Amino acid sequence: xxxxIKLTNREWNDLSTKxxxxxxxxxxxxxxxxxxxxxxxxxxxxxxxxxLTIQEAVQKGMSSAVExxxxxxxxxxxxxLIKERERxxxxxxxxxxxxxxRLFYRRTLVSAVLVAIVSGIVSFYIAAFLNxx
Numbered sequence: 169x170x171x172x173i174k175l176t177n178r179e180w181n182d183l184s185t186k187x188x189x190x191x192x193x194x195x196x197x198x199x200x201x202x203x204x205x206x207x208x209x210x211x212x213x214x215x216x217x218x219x220l221t222i223q224e225a226v227q228k229g230m231s232s233a234v235e236x237x238x239x240x241x242x243x244x245x246x247x248x249l250i251k252e253r254e255r256x257x258x259x260x261x262x263x264x265x266x267x268x269x270r271l272f273y274r275r276t277l278v279s280a281v282l283v284a285i286v287s288g289i290v291s292f293y294i295a296a297f298l299n300x301x
Contacts, residue, residue, distance in 0.1 A: 175183070225233065
């Protein structure tokens with residue numbers, strides 16, 4: 169289905185300007201992409217170079233520095249563990265305190281109910297005894 173399309177000069181100019189602007193934008197995007205890919209390459213090279221540098225440092229006798237770094241990391245890990253344990257202990261204490269409070273309220277309520285019942289029964293018997301006199 170090949171058909172001829174008739175375009176006016178204005179339509180042709182509009183289309184050609186759109187094509188030109190898109191070509192410019194494509195070139196700009198290609199330039200930006202090439203810059204970013206260069207930055208990404210540099211970052212990847214640095215990420216590869218860092219472990220190699222550490223390995224070379226260990227091989228050249230800087231193992232004491234690496235050991236100090238490991239000890240430093242272990243200190244932070246132990247500090248985090250201590251903080252986590254303290255947090256867990258606080259939560260456990262809070263749970264225990266809540267249980268004790270609930271138990272105290274239950275006991276208080278039960279004792280109040282028992283006192284009310286016993287005092288009612290005793291007052292009933294006293295009233296019945298006084299009425300019989």
